[in-house]
Amino acid sequence: MELSKKRRRKLQAQVDQDYGYRAYEDRDVYVAEIKGKGRGVIASRQFLPGELVIEITGQLIAADDYDGSTYAMNLDDAWYLEPIIPGAYINHSCNPNCDMVQVTEVSNGLVARCNIEPGTELTFDxxxxxxxxxxxxxxxxxxxxxxxxxxxxxxxxKRLVSREKRKAK
Ligand SMILES: [Zn+2]
Known part of the structure; x- marks a missing residue:
């Protein structure tokens, strides 16, 4: 039997709650709910400027006929990286405290831009x-x-948004 979207979401929420399926915690970072933002990744300890906070690994998918999910990162022209948790939950900020850099052929790294205190949300642009x-x-x-x-x-x-708005009228 095909599960409806609603039913599937409900089941996933139950699994998350019972098994912490999407939870994550280590000595460096942890995943938490952030008010108004959904999940995010928080520093468990202090990070100094230039320090590698976490390496972001995941599944490599050929860019050819793949649009990428919300979490996909461009590795190069040929490959996308679908990061695993916690990498998938790092939020964007227009004033971020980290940079995303490629560290190996198959992984990215989150590098601190400034001093980051424990309990601070980690973000990149x-x-x-x-x-x-x-x-x-x-x-x-x-x-x-x-x-x-x-x-x-x-x-x-801005141009794209105003064009869409006009279309909707
Ligand atoms: Zn912003």
Whole structure:
């Protein structure tokens, strides 16, 4: 029997609760619910500027006929990295405390940009290209761009959004 979307979500929520399926905790970071943002990744200890916070590994998928999930990271032109937990839950910020850099051919690394105190949410700049479906940003920083979009693409994003709005009328 095919499970309906609603039923599947309900079952997943139950599994999450019973087994901590999507929970994560180690000496460096842990996953937690963050108010108004869904899940995020929090520092368990202090990190110094330039320090590798976590290495992000996952499944490699050929970019050819794959659009990528919400979590997919571009490794190079040919490959996407679908990060495993906790990497998948690191949120975007327009004023991030980490950078995402490629560390090996098959993994990325989250590197601290500044001093990070324990209990701080870890974020990096997704730098997504402007697309009409790009979500609004809720990073809450003073210089928030309004959408989860690269700084250079903010103007293009505004144009796309106003075009979609006109279409909807
Ligand atoms: Zn923002």
């Amino acid at each position: 997704y730098q997504w290209e402007a697309q009409w479906w790009i979500p609004k940003c809720c990073c809450g920083s003073k210089n928030c761009r309004g959408w989860v979009v690269a700084e250079d693409d903010v103007k293009k994003m």
